[in-house]
Amino acid sequence: DNQFWMVSEHGDHSDYVRNIKANPSVRVRVGGRWRNGIAHLLPDDDPVARLGHLPKLNSAVVRMMGSNLLTIRVDLD
Helix, strand or coil, X not given: CCEEEEEECCHHXXXXXXXXXXXXXXXXXXXXXXXXXXXXXXXXXXXXXXXXXCCHHHHHHHHHHXXXXXXXXXXXX
């Protein structure tokens, strides 16, 4: 697919969320390959529900450690 989804554990307090706010052009590694894209912060998305569609082990850690969950969608080039 041409989208990459993630959930920030600490929302606006995460350094990478601050970086996205300053410049939404990002690179993510997908399937061992770097892809360029544009990141979108989605404060109205349900991050707990979103975690249900992401890798289970990582999602469990994010739920347990997270203090201010925030969904991020990257539209890949």
